[in-house]
Amino acid sequence: MLKKIFPALLTFLGLCFIAGPALAVDIGAPAPDFELKTMDGQNFRLSQLKGQPILLKLATTWCPTCRQQTAEILAAGDYLKDHGVVVVEVFLQDSTAMVKEYLQGKDFPMAHYEMIDDGRVLRAYNVYLIPRVLFIDRDFKVRRDGSLMPASALKAEMAKILEKK
Numbered sequence: 001m002l003k004k005i006f007p008a009l010l011t012f013l014g015l016c017f018i019a020g021p022a023l024a025v026d027i028g029a030p031a032p033d034f035e036l037k038t039m040d041g042q043n044f045r046l047s048q049l050k051g052q053p054i055l056l057k058l059a060t061t062w063c064p065t066c067r068q069q070t071a072e073i074l075a076a077g078d079y080l081k082d083h084g085v086v087v088v089e090v091f092l093q094d095s096t097a098m099v100k101e102y103l104q105g106k107d108f109p110m111a112h113y114e115m116i117d118d119g120r121v122l123r124a125y126n127v128y129l130i131p132r133v134l135f136i137d138r139d140f141k142v143r144r145d146g147s148l149m150p151a152s153a154l155k156a157e158m159a160k161i162l163e164k165k
Contacts, residue, residue, distance in 0.1 A: 024145045025125060031056070031136045032124035036090070036115040039099060044113055046088065050140045053085045053161060055154075058117075058125060058132040061094045061102035065148050066131040074106065075151035076158075081110035083162055089114045090121045092130065137161050 025032065031054075035045040046054070057073065059066035073080070073087060080087065087110055091099050094116055103114060125132065135144035135158060143161045 025134065025142045027142055027145065029142055031134070031140050031142050034090075034121050034124055036118065036121070038113055038115050039096070039103070044115060046136075047140060049086050049088070049136075051138050053083065053138060053158065054134075054136040055080065055085055055087045055158070056132075056134040056136060057087065057089045058092060058121065058127055058134075059089065059130050060092055061098045063130050069131040069133060069148050070106070072149060072151045072154060074108065076154045077109040079155045080158070083158065084111075085158060085162075086111040086113070088112075090117050091115070092117045092122055092127060135161055137164065 031046065033045065033047045035043065038044045046056070055073065057066075057069060059069065061067075070089075087108065089112070091102075091114065094102075096116060099114065099116060121127070125134075129147060131148060133144070133146060133149055133154075134142055137143050144157055149157070
């Protein structure tokens with residue numbers, strides 16, 4: 001019995017590891033655009049930031065790793081501000097009350113937009129893990145698509161993107 005199940009299990013696991021990266025946005029591809037309302041009710045379109053470097057975080061308020069990523073972004077906050085990086089946080093599967101409570105007491109030094117997804121961003125970015133951290137360059141091309149980054153790595157990776165003017 002085990003001889004029959006083992007090859008099928010190996011094939012399944014192999015497909016999982018191969019399929020995972022295929023779901024990410026291709027590096028160098030244009031960032032999928034979206035339009036949502038910010039937490040203060042303003043219309044926001046990601047493409048309105050074209051010409052500026054963007055750090056896009058897709059996450060939830062209740063995910064411990066997502067919370068850690070926010071702390072890392074805050075730790076790199078002055079660097080991001082000094083280099084004109086705009087941070088856009090899209091909260092998936094959260095209510096307005098949850099997001100407001102989560103953001104309470106957080107002081108983002110850089111330009112920062114926060115909004116709640118209505119499902120469009122989830123689909124456009126094929127979100128299969130959180131937090132999802134993307135760097136989008138001034139030409140609106142995705143330069144990084146991955147998970148949690150410490151502040152030091154975040155600054156180093158963003159520096160590479162900022163060098164390419």
